[in-house]
Amino acid sequence: MKLATTFFSSLFFITVSFTQAQEATKTAKTEERNPDKFKQMYDLFATPNMYRTASGAPGPEYYQQQADYKIDIELDDKNQKLYGTETITYTNNAKESLDYLWLQLDQNEKARNSNSPLVESNKIDPVFSAQSFSRKYLEEDFDGGFKIEYVKDSQGKVMQYTVNQTMMRIELPQVLKFGEKISFSIKWWYNINNYTIDGGRSGYEHFEKDGNNLYVIAQFYPRMAVYNDVEGWQNMQFWGSGEFALPFGNFEVNITVPADHILEATGTLLNRSEVFTPEQLKRYKLAEQSFDKPVIVVTQAEAEAREKGFSTAKKTWKFKAENVRDFGISTSRKFIYDAMAVKTGNTTAMAISLYPKEGNPLWEEYSTRIVAHTLKSYSSFTFDYPYPKAISINARDQGMEYPMICWNFGRPDENGKYTDQTKYGMLGVICHEIGHNYFPMIVNSDERQWTWMDEGLNSFLEYLAEISFDPNFPTRKGPAKNIVPYMSGDQKGLEPIMTNSESIRQFGNNAYGKPATALNILRETIMGHELFDYAFKTYANRWKFKHPTPEDFFRTMEDASAVDLDWFWRGWFYTTDYNDIGIKEVNKYFVSNEPSKEVADFLKKRRRRDSKQGPMVYMIAEGSEDFKPEMNKPFKIVDYKVLDEFVNQNFSEEEKAKLNEPKFFYQVTFNKPGGLVMPIIVELTFEDGTTENHYFPAQIWRMNDQEVNRTFATKKAITKIQIDPKLETADIDTTNNSWPKTIEKSKFD
Numbered sequence: 001m002k003l004a005t006t007f008f009s010s011l012f013f014i015t016v017s018f019t020q021a022q023e024a025t026k027t028a029k030t031e032e033r034n035p036d037k038f039k040q041m042y043d044l045f046a047t048p049n050m051y052r053t054a055s056g057a058p059g060p061e062y063y064q065q066q067a068d069y070k071i072d073i074e075l076d077d078k079n080q081k082l083y084g085t086e087t088i089t090y091t092n093n094a095k096e097s098l099d100y101l102w103l104q105l106d107q108n109e110k111a112r113n114s115n116s117p118l119v120e121s122n123k124i125d126p127v128f129s130a131q132s133f134s135r136k137y138l139e140e141d142f143d144g145g146f147k148i149e150y151v152k153d154s155q156g157k158v159m160q161y162t163v164n165q166t167m168m169r170i171e172l173p174q175v176l177k178f179g180e181k182i183s184f185s186i187k188w189w190y191n192i193n194n195y196t197i198d199g200g201r202s203g204y205e206h207f208e209k210d211g212n213n214l215y216v217i218a219q220f221y222p223r224m225a226v227y228n229d230v231e232g233w234q235n236m237q238f239w240g241s242g243e244f245a246l247p248f249g250n251f252e253v254n255i256t257v258p259a260d261h262i263l264e265a266t267g268t269l270l271n272r273s274e275v276f277t278p279e280q281l282k283r284y285k286l287a288e289q290s291f292d293k294p295v296i297v298v299t300q301a302e303a304e305a306r307e308k309g310f311s312t313a314k315k316t317w318k319f320k321a322e323n324v325r326d327f328g329i330s331t332s333r334k335f336i337y338d339a340m341a342v343k344t345g346n347t348t349a350m351a352i353s354l355y356p357k358e359g360n361p362l363w364e365e366y367s368t369r370i371v372a373h374t375l376k377s378y379s380s381f382t383f384d385y386p387y388p389k390a391i392s393i394n395a396r397d398q399g400m401e402y403p404m405i406c407w408n409f410g411r412p413d414e415n416g417k418y419t420d421q422t423k424y425g426m427l428g429v430i431c432h433e434i435g436h437n438y439f440p441m442i443v444n445s446d447e448r449q450w451t452w453m454d455e456g457l458n459s460f461l462e463y464l465a466e467i468s469f470d471p472n473f474p475t476r477k478g479p480a481k482n483i484v485p486y487m488s489g490d491q492k493g494l495e496p497i498m499t500n501s502e503s504i505r506q507f508g509n510n511a512y513g514k515p516a517t518a519l520n521i522l523r524e525t526i527m528g529h530e531l532f533d534y535a536f537k538t539y540a541n542r543w544k545f546k547h548p549t550p551e552d553f554f555r556t557m558e559d560a561s562a563v564d565l566d567w568f569w570r571g572w573f574y575t576t577d578y579n580d581i582g583i584k585e586v587n588k589y590f591v592s593n594e595p596s597k598e599v600a601d602f603l604k605k606r607r608r609r610d611s612k613q614g615p616m617v618y619m620i621a622e623g624s625e626d627f628k629p630e631m632n633k634p635f636k637i638v639d640y641k642v643l644d645e646f647v648n649q650n651f652s653e654e655e656k657a658k659l660n661e662p663k664f665f666y667q668v669t670f671n672k673p674g675g676l677v678m679p680i681i682v683e684l685t686f687e688d689g690t691t692e693n694h695y696f697p698a699q700i701w702r703m704n705d706q707e708v709n710r711t712f713a714t715k716k717a718i719t720k721i722q723i724d725p726k727l728e729t730a731d732i733d734t735t736n737n738s739w740p741k742t743i744e745k746s747k748f749d
Contacts, residue, residue, distance in 0.1 A: 037701065041554070056554070057542050063093040066247065066248065067090050068249045088183065101169070101182075150185075151184060154182075167235050203216065210307045212333055226245040243501070246325040251327050266327045267327070275317050280302075294353070298337035391404060410429065431466055440454035459512045459515070463477055479517070480727055497511070579730050582673060582737060583739045590631040596621075621667075634664065660713070661715070666714070672707065682722070
C-alpha cells in the first residue's frame with residue numbers, strides 16, 4: 001500500500017516545513033536567487049525554420065551547394081613549387097540567385113603581404129638562437145601565397161575577380177539561379193613552405209642527411225567557400241586558427257611527381273598498376289584480405305634504395321573521390337607503406353600508413369593498427385565508415401586532418417628507441433586525426449566559426465577509442481578531473497566554449513578539453529550510456545554529409561533523449577562558470593515525543609492547518625537547546641507511543657514486516673560557491689565501513705542557487721559524507737567535499 005512506502009518520509013514533514021520556511025526568509029533577505037540557470041534557450045538559439053527544425057534535424061527546405069573539381073597539379077621537388085590548373089563546376093541549390101562566387105585562398109595566409117602576422121601581439125625575446133634571430137630580423141620573409149595566372153569561364157573568356165587577402169570573389173556575367181550550374185577554370189602556382197621553419201598546416205619537411213623532402217600538401221588549390229542558410233557566404237578570412245568551411249563535391253585529381261616517389265591522397269587510386277611495381281601490387285592485394293594485421297606493401301629496403309637517387313622522370317597518380325569536402329596529398333621517395341583491411345558494420349575500408357624509416361620501429365608496429373581501431377570505435381558511436389580508406393602519414397611536428405588522409409607526429413630517437421610518452425603521443429594524435437574523418441569531414445560543421453564542433457566532439461570520441469584500445473591509456477581529454485586546472489583559472493583568461501575560433505586564448509583547453517569533458521560528463525553522470533549514445537548517434541546520422549550548427553547538436557541531443565539539457569548547454573558552453581559544490585553543515589536529528597521550543601512556536605502560527613494532522617512526531621537537532629543526552633540513541637518505533645499506535649492501527653503484520661525502520665537521521669546542507677548547476681553525487685560511509693551512493697539531479701538547485709538540504713534516514717551510523725567521490729563533475733575545490741572536513745596535506749607536508 002502507498003501509505004507504507006511513504007510513512008517514514010513524513011517523519012520529517014514538520015521539521016522540513018519549518019526549516020524551509022526559515023530558509024525562504026533567509027534567502028529573500030540575504031541571497032540573490034538565480035532561476036535563470038534553468039531558463040530554456042530561446043534567448044540564445046536561432047529560431048527554428050524550414051531549413052533547420054526545432055528538433056535539431058534538417059528541415060524540408062534544407063539545401064547545400066555542390067562543388068565538383070577536376071584538378072591537374074605538378075610538384076617541382078627540386079624547387080619546392082606546386083603548379084596547378086582546375087575546373088570547378090558549381091551548382092546552386094539555394095532558392096535565391098547568386099550575384100558572385102567566393103573562393104578560399106588559404107595559402108595566402110603565408111603571403112608576404114598577409115595580415116595574419118600583424119594581428120598578433122609580440123615582444124622582443126630576451127634571447128634568440130642565431131638561426132631564429134636571422135629568420136626574424138635579417139632574412140627576407142617567405143614568398144608564400146597563390147600566384148593566380150588566370151580565371152576563365154567554360155568558353156575560355158577571362159572572368160573578373162578580386163582577391164581580398166585569403167578570399168577571392170569571382171564576378172558572374174549573369175546571376176546564377178536556383179538549380180543552375182557554372183563551370184570555370186583557374187591556373188595558379190605557389191612556393192611550398194618548409195613548415196618546420198615557416199610554420200603551417202601543410203608544406204614539406206627536409207631531411208638533411210639524405211637531401212630528401214617529405215610533402216604533406218593541403219589547401220593547395222582555390223576552394224569554394226560554403227554558401228548556406230545560416231551565413232550566406234562563409235567568407236570570413238583565414239587568420240590561422242579557425243580552420244575550414246567547405247561544401248561537398250566530387251574530385252578528379254591527377255598528381256604528377258618524380259617517378260621515384262610513393263604517394264597517397266584522398267580518394268580511390270585509379271592507376272595503381274602504373275605507379276606500383278608488380279611485387280607491390282601483389283602485396284597490396286594481400287593487404288586487402290588481411291583484417292588482423294598490416295601487410296608491408298612498400299618495404300623499408302625499397303624506400304632506402306629510392307632515397308639514394310633523385311629521378312628526373314615523372315609519374316602521374318590519378319585519384320577520384322566522391323562526396324568529400326576537401327582533398328589532401330602526401331608524397332616522398334622516403335615512404336614505407338603498409339596497409340590492412342578493416343570492417344565497420346556493413347562496410348570495408350583500407351587502413352594505411354606511410355612513414356619514412358625515421359618512424360620505425362614505432363610506426364610499423366602501431367600506426368595502421370590504431371587507424372583500424374579508431375575506425376571501428378568511432379563507427380560504433382556514429383555510422384559505418386563510408387570512405388574506401390583512411391591514411392596516416394608520419395610528418396614531424398604535425399597533426400592535421402583531411403578526408404581519408406592525415407599527418408601525425410611521433411618518432412623514435414636515432415637508435416630506434418622511444419619512451420611511453422612518445423608512443424602514446426603518437427597513438428593519440430593518429431586516433432584524433434583519423435577521427436576527424438567523422439567530425440568534420442562527414443558531419444561537416446563550420447570550423448571557421450566553431451572549433452569545438454569538430455575538435456571537441458572528436459576529442460570526446462578519441463577518449464572513448466583510446467581507453468578501449470588500452471584501458472591504461474594516459475588520455476588527457478575527457479576525464480572530468482583533467483579540466484579542473486583550466487576551469488579554476490583566472491576568469492580574465494577564459495572565454496565560453498561558444499566563442500569564435502579566432503578569439504580563443506587557451507585553444508586546447510577551450511575547444512578540445514572542455515567540450516570533450518562536458519560530453520563525457522553527460523554520458524557518464526547525467527544521461528547515462530543508453531540515452532546519450534542513442535542521441536549522439538542520431539545527431540551523427542541526421543547530419544552526416546550536411547552542415548550542422550551548434551543549435552542542431554544541442555536540440556538533437558534533447559530531442560532524441562527526452563532529457564532537458566538547456567541548463568547544461570547554458571552553463572558549460574555559454575559561460576565560463578565553474579563547478580564547486582560543498583558540504584556546509586551536517587545536523588543529526590532524533591525523534592522526540594515533545595516539540596522543541598522553536599517547533600512549538602512554529603506550530604502555534606500554523607495551528608489551524610496542523611491541527612488536522614493528528615498526534616505529532618517531533619525531530620530535535622543534536623546540539624539545540626532542547627536536545628537531551630538521553631535522546632542520543634538509535635531510533636525504534638516502539639519507543640514512541642504515537643508512532644507505535646499509528647503503525648499498529650494502519651498496517652497488517654505482513655505490511656509491518658516490510659516497513660523500513662531507520663535508526664539515524666541526518667540533515668545535510670549543500671552549498672554551491674561555484675556558478676555551474678550540477679548534480680550532487682553523495683557517498684555515505686557507515687560505521688562498519690560499507691558505503692551507499694545517492695544521486696540528486698542538477699534540478700535540485702532550481703529553487704535556490706546557493707544552498708539546498710537533503711535528509712538521510714539510515715539503518716547504520718554515518719561516519720563520513722563525500723561529494724563526488726569519483727571526481728565525475730569537474731569540482732574545482734574538493735576541500736569542502738567531505739564531512740567531517742578532511743585536512744589536505746600541503747606539498748611541503
